[in-house]
Amino acid sequence: MSLKTLFLSLLAVLFIHGSSGANILAVFSCPSASHLIVEMSMAKVLAENGHNVTVITSLKPHVTHKNLNLIYVPLTEEERKAYEASIAGMAERDNSDLIAAVFRMRKELLAMFNKSRDVMKDPRVKDLYENKDNKFDLVMVGYFFNSFQIGIAQKLKVPVVLVTSMFQSDLFNPMLGDIQTEAYVPTMGISLEQGQSMSFGQRLTNYIFLNVFKLFMYLMEKDNANYYEELYGNDLSMPKYEDLNKNVSLVLFNSHGLSEGPIRPNFPGAIEVGGIQIKEKPDPLPKPIADFLQNATDGAILLSLGSNLKGAYLKPDTVQKMFNVLSKLKQKVIWKWENLDKTPGKSDNILYSKWLPQDDILAHPKIKLFINHAGRGGITESQFHGKPMLSLPVFGDQPANADKMVKDGFGLSMSLLTLEEKPFHDNIKEVLENPQYTEKVKAFSQLFRDRPLTARQSVLYWIEYVLRHHGAAHLQSPLVHMSFIAANNLDIYALLICIVVISLLIAKTVIKYSYEKITKKSKRATTVKNPKKVKSK
Numbered sequence: 414m415s416l417k418t419l420f421l422s423l424l425a426v427l428f429i430h431g432s433s434g435a436n437i438l439a440v441f442s443c444p445s446a447s448h449l450i451v452e453m454s455m456a457k458v459l460a461e462n463g464h465n466v467t468v469i470t471s472l473k474p475h476v477t478h479k480n481l482n483l484i485y486v487p488l489t490e491e492e493r494k495a496y497e498a499s500i501a502g503m504a505e506r507d508n509s510d511l512i513a514a515v516f517r518m519r520k521e522l523l524a525m526f527n528k529s530r531d532v533m534k535d536p537r538v539k540d541l542y543e544n545k546d547n548k549f550d551l552v553m554v555g556y557f558f559n560s561f562q563i564g565i566a567q568k569l570k571v572p573v574v575l576v577t578s579m580f581q582s583d584l585f586n587p588m589l590g591d592i593q594t595e596a597y598v599p600t601m602g603i604s605l606e607q608g609q610s611m612s613f614g615q616r617l618t619n620y621i622f623l624n625v626f627k628l629f630m631y632l633m634e635k636d637n638a639n640y641y642e643e644l645y646g647n648d649l650s651m652p653k654y655e656d657l658n659k660n661v662s663l664v665l666f667n668s669h670g671l672s673e674g675p676i677r678p679n680f681p682g683a684i685e686v687g688g689i690q691i692k693e694k695p696d697p698l699p700k701p702i703a704d705f706l707q708n709a710t711d712g713a714i715l716l717s718l719g720s721n722l723k724g725a726y727l728k729p730d731t732v733q734k735m736f737n738v739l740s741k742l743k744q745k746v747i748w749k750w751e752n753l754d755k756t757p758g759k760s761d762n763i764l765y766s767k768w769l770p771q772d773d774i775l776a777h778p779k780i781k782l783f784i785n786h787a788g789r790g791g792i793t794e795s796q797f798h799g800k801p802m803l804s805l806p807v808f809g810d811q812p813a814n815a816d817k818m819v820k821d822g823f824g825l826s827m828s829l830l831t832l833e834e835k836p837f838h839d840n841i842k843e844v845l846e847n848p849q850y851t852e853k854v855k856a857f858s859q860l861f862r863d864r865p866l867t868a869r870q871s872v873l874y875w876i877e878y879v880l881r882h883h884g885a886a887h888l889q890s891p892l893v894h895m896s897f898i899a900a901n902n903l904d905i906y907a908l909l910i911c912i913v914v915i916s917l918l919i920a921k922t923v924i925k926y927s928y929e930k931i932t933k934k935s936k937r938a939t940t941v942k943n944p945k946k947v948k949s950k
């Protein structure tokens with residue numbers, strides 16, 4: 414083969430490859446690092462498989478790839494401060510009351526919505542649909558109650574897929590349809606042991622929680638409608654806000670019901686890709702960490718309180734107590750700590766690091782325990798790698814995540830806000846020395862990985878499925894478009910009740926009529942008889 418033909422065939426390969434790739438727009442502007450990690454891992458799968466993905470974000474993503482084009486609208490200094498202050502505030506409060514936490518969340522969400530609205534007004538974002546040279550085939554929206562952003566898919570007239578770091582729940586009924594699961598699918602905050610069904614009290618709580626969530630959704634939808642009106646209200650070609658959620662092709666969830674539970678029926682548009690942010694094969698560790706773990710003859714502990722809760726927000730005496738316990742252990746400890754100039758204390762067995770490849774470290778065989786803040790991402794990574802946990806939940810969904818993890822038997826949990834040395838020490842010892850936690854989480858790890866398609870393969874398959882068929886309206890349940898009355902057959906019940914009532918009325922009339930006839934007849938009979946009697950007298 415001559416150099417020229419080689420060059421031409423190479424060009425052909427490139428051309429064919431390039432033309433098979435789709436142009437995908439990913440709207441991931443919610444300023445939450447833990448959400449962005451999950452969303453970006455989905456975008457990365459598509460980029461690695463030849464699709465041209467344009468990502469809109471308000472935080473700087475860690476992922477880069479030649480097929481990923483970034484439109485980055487950073488937080489202003491003011492926004493960043495307000496955001497950090499709101500997280501610090503959450504860390505100081507006791508957030509065990511789920512319902513109060515849910516409503517506090519609305520305020521925090523509105524600040525996020527404001528940022529996402531401003532992002533949608535950015536000239537680079539508007540140019541995506543105003544400049545007719547841009548061609549897109551699909552829009553992915555990173556979903557965290559922000560349906561108003563689906564508007565951009567309507568501007569571009571392309572199918573939309575929601576991707577979310579949340580697990581599947583009834584919050585997605587507007588997009589998927591309501592399967593009516595209150596009686597047997599526990600919602601967030603109610604965790605059951607495997608094979609158990611809910612008691613009367615739990616079903617009552619579940620019912621109340623679900624309806625509180627529905628009220629929350631109702632309020633969030635009203636907020637969404639206002640943001641949508643502000644952004645697209647003067648464009649008459651745009652659909653009504655109410656129709657946006659009804660035009661979603663798929664929802665990709667960061668959960669895996671078959672292993673994690675709860676077991677529930679699904680509509681086909683619900684795709685579960687739980688664990689998508691976890692690498693199927695870990696990358697080699699940075700040298701200092703690899704060397705540190707190499708020396709850990711008694712095993713090692715990873716301590717990370719997540720991306721939202723920086724070390725500085727912890728009360729200093731809580732940090733001191735944690736240090737006192739950890740520095741006396743024979744295990745090595747890798748501690749995620751932001752401010753390396755001011756660490757909790759020096760100890761030979763502790764390595765502080767500002768940034769950690771958490772997933773790769775958890776994959777390391779020397780790690781025997783993961784101390785975390787019960788964020789969903791961290792718990793999932795630990796479960797994937799079969800590592801037991803000690804959770805120190807603080808706010809949001811963390812207490813509920815920790816509770817579920819404990820019920821599953823993968824470790825223990827204690828509140829970070831009331832942490833004391835002795836229970837902290839005892840809990841660490843218990844999880845390290847009692848093998849039951851490791852055994853349970855290792856068994857779970859096997860189950861979690863056992864799927865027909867891996868999480869990455871599922872993302873690729875289903876996104877390309879929507880691309881091939883220009884949407885997935887054929888997968889949609891008619892329930893999405895039905896009124897409350899029709900979806901619950903209330904009109905049929907009303908008809909049945911009418912039939913019963915009318916039948917009863919008819920029956921009553923007939924009986925009354927027959928009774929009267931009979932009594933009249935017998936009366937006549939008696940009156941006929943009586944004259945004879947009279948006569949006979």
Ligand SMILES: *[C@@H]1O[C@H](CO)[C@@H](O)[C@H](O)[C@H]1NC(C)=O
Nearest residue numbers: 431436437465466467482547
């Ligand atoms: C990828 O998408 C961007 C739009 O964000 C566009 O400018 C670029 O031309 C696209 N590349 C290909 C190969 O289509």
Ligand SMILES: *[C@@H]1O[C@H](CO)[C@@H](O)[C@H](O)[C@H]1NC(C)=O
Nearest residue numbers: 520521522523524525526527
């Ligand atoms: C969101 O922006 C509006 C102005 O459009 C402002 O009135 C409101 O206070 C902002 N809300 C939050 C929570 O920042």
Ligand SMILES: *[C@@H]1O[C@H](CO)[C@@H](O)[C@H](O)[C@H]1NC(C)=O
Nearest residue numbers: 570571572573652656660884
């Ligand atoms: C639904 O989305 C498609 C693009 O997939 C668009 O053509 C259609 O107008 C949308 N329908 C409504 C009611 O928004």
Ligand SMILES: *[C@@H]1O[C@H](CO)[C@@H](O)[C@H](O)[C@H]1NC(C)=O
Nearest residue numbers: 701703704705706707708709
């Ligand atoms: C590992 O242990 C050896 C021998 O005790 C020591 O010389 C070395 O500095 C240790 N390395 C690290 C990274 O702690």
